[in-house]
Amino acid sequence: MNCRTFVNGKIFTGENETAFTDSITVEDGKIVAIGEKGRGELIDLQGQTVLPGLIDNHTHPKYIADALHGAACTPPLVNSISEMQEALRHTPEYGQGPDVWIEGWGFDESKLAEHRSPTRDDLDQVSTTQPIFLYRSDCHSSVGNSRALELAGIDEHTPDPAGGKIEKDASGRPTGFMREVAASQLLIRAKSALSYENDVANLVKSSSHYLENGLVAIGEMMGRLHPYATLSLYQDAYKQGFKPKSAIYYVADEVAGPLEIEKSDRLRVAGLKVFMDGSISGETALMKDAFPSGKKGVALTSEDRLREIIAYARENKLQVAVHAMGDAAIQRVIDVCQDLDPWLEGQPSVRIEHASLLSDSMLKELKGAKIGPAVSTQPIFFFAEEDSYRQFLSADQLKMAYRIKSLDKENILFSLSSDAPCTPWAEPDSPFYGIYAAVTRHTAAGGFINEDEGIPVVQAILAYTRDAAKMGGFVNNGTLTPGKDADFVILERDIFSQKAEDLAKVKPASTWIGGEKVWSQEKK
Template sequence: MPEVPRTADPFTAADLVLLNGTVRTMDRAGTTRTALAARGGRVLAVDDDAAVRGLIGPRTRVLDLQGRCAVPGFIETHNHPTFFGLTLAADVDAGSPPNATIADIVARVEQAAADAEPGTWVRGYRYDDTLLADDRHPTRADLDPVSRDRPVCLQHVSGHFCVLNTAGLRLLGIDRNTPDPVGGAIHRDAAGEPDGVLAETAAFAAHAAMPKPETADLAEAIGLAGDAYLAAGVTTVHDTGLGLVGGPAELDAYRLARRKGRLRNRVRAYLVQDLFPGLSGGELSPVEAGVAGLGDDLFRVAGVKLWADGSLQGLTGCVSEGYACAPDKNGLLIFPQDDLSRRVATLHEAGWQVAIHGNGDGAIQAILEAYAKLGLDPLEGDRRHRIEHCQMVSERQLDQMAAAGILASFFIKHVYYWGDRHRDRFLGPERARRIDPLASAVKHGVTFGLHSDTPVVPVPPLEGIWCAVRRTTRDGHELGPEQAVDVDTALRGYTSQAAHLGFEEREKGSLEPGKLADIAVLSADPGAVAPDAVRALQVDATVIGGEVVWGGAGLDAAPAAGPAAGGGDGR
């Protein structure tokens, strides 16, 4: 691009201008233009190049998109930033890949145990029993030979299981006489001894009893996760489980990360139920009732996260019909119905938005029954309670959700990462083809966002959009193609509709004058490439509040003579 004229009055000129590309505004009309201007952190204008050039002043940073596509910054409606950051800095990467067998994981544990300080826990993350050649969970019998003196904890990729060695079990006081907690299980060997595998509330309790990371470590984890979000074009993250890893100290960690400049993406926090000790009895303290909505454009407390069931791949998701591989098993409900309903009602009355994890159709029904007791009417009140993951929601349940104004955040990447195993093992062909039924949600009028649940699977929203459009499994099969949606609908699940899930549609989610200038610059327009190519698109720049915070290298237009036109590339 030739040098651009910089004729606008410096006092009214834009801070940032994007030219020579495609700007998908994601407004209701689906408006597309070629240029955008931002000033004071907000969108100033979206128009053609000629009109926007008139807003360029001496100090305006001008990016030549060179045919690239600008979309609203992606909004991840269900993620775990602190947990994600900790996995990036973990002692042991137990995922597959790189591990093909339990022996591979054990070798990594052995090295980490040798390097660990005496008495400290060795932590590993992301193991997936269904991807290991052994086709089972690791147990203490696998871990003990390489870590007899150091406690070890391996976290399952779903977050719903963990494995402890004997030293870890001993430290937490778990033995053959320890009963299974409500909503959880301690797996046992043939002799009745704990084999090291803990499920659901048993795993959650174990994590709560382990030494918590220092606030500084949590703050750095938030920063590491943020770097990955920015590289993926994610400008807002819903932290659906603040307190899950570090308890109340996670709030302090966010404050510290902000002071140190490590909190760069926007966060909407959903506090875990454990931070409300009186909730099971239907009580909230005045402080607990009064913090909903506190915060600003960078960090805000948005709601409370509850769990209704576990994971389908762990056979702990609550299903109305038994699992295909275990017809006598229906999973489990974390809370009895009365308890779940009481918790929901208590939070609702205090003004909180509630987001409830529900994978199986049995759990989703329990959630809907809890919400039904509130007497919700979207025409009389806009509460926007949510169901998270919503993997096995039925047509009848979607009808119930639409009637009550219940929102969904779909874990769309289930289709790719677990679709084959849901079809062949967990659910069978008919139930598997209906997981994450986006087309049905559209038909019933249910507003939804899409998410990656990172660190469960990788962040990139472009992969999620591809999953929604193609419904391709890891083995290359189509799974329920009738539930696919078009690119525009999938994009809205990460932009305009995602903003609605957080009560922020007036502030973000579309590129319209007056809204926050949060932008992802993509290598091409997702709607103009073949559906299979969407996943391969790149994020070339990420903008938050009109500032390029990631990427941008090579996009700056030729600088004008005189005063500097802008800063570095933000990388």
């Protein structure tokens, strides 16, 4: 029996806002006692702060795995197309041969000096022999160079996929810009089809990225069945050393029949992902009132189709996670779901991803909904994209943005998450930037978005631990209490005593899974 007691710490057990102890005892990977002294091997924490292992309920690990060896085309690193081209030239893949893809992520045309999206011609200046794939900040749209378009079979005759658009110039020639997820998938499938083994290796390498951010569990929000099943990717990655627990959500429109479902503690097929609309920064979020530009966004899933997906999820005991950013898209989810009976125990049957714009009346409807919907929201968006939000939203629309304190006031279950790498920031999935933004409402540009919606530090931590576990079905995580897995993070500094402006500077000193140290700063 392997027994350890961690003593002399400031340990936040996460049961509630005041739940602290100075010691925890771990046996065989589980918490067996809190507040006891002297059992088994003693590990002196020397006053360090300990949190339950952090959970990112909404992220894109496959994209992160690709991005880690690609170019971060985000502020403050990249601010123009020429800087983007230079960043792509400095990736390890540059010059490696015609079958090796060069990748980048995170650009937002509103933040580039040219105030436009890059094109295939811009990327062709980096290489015409190697394919190049570049994700926009929202991870809905993307750009490919001429070689990437060729490998995907895209030319002037290629029709737009349902729910997406292949942008073309006046002559009908594709510009390389692939608008929305369905169009981007044409490039992604061409890229992924080349090397399954490389995708597995990249995912394994990304494990340390999560651990150094204190993340012990993640929600994969873009599960795919083509060109291979995401479940297979994770199964093989675990065999080669991938560490964080994972919950896979398959894109609903790829699921037409029986689905292979794994339900182990470490790896689960947890649900279906539905896209109701696009993004605010792309002016494709579905709006009740038009954007100031006159656009009203795009509707990607009808109410009838959402009902069909819910019926499949109910039959197969899967959670439904619905991407909805615009208030009209969120309202459609509420209208379809609010009077339904829940079908899952211990976690919400339906969760709304982002819920970026919420009116008072919508908050009341969410609170009163029979199905008990939850919200997974991302303060990193307004932190990194203040300029876009102010440019694309009216003053009244902006007042509805990321109403986190209001969610808490209405007792609506919510978690904080990242949607990484789908935002223009070089550290998109740092929980500590998420906590900083949720608490201070401060932005990278130096402004504030709805200061009165800020929440206390401890509530932000609960939204990355206890409440994230409830929402994502990580039943053995979320708190450091007897019976839970001994998954925790030891911090370099006490997050509870930091000035608000220093919260983003907090870093893990070490991350532990099952009572074993799996990452530490000194080994980095």
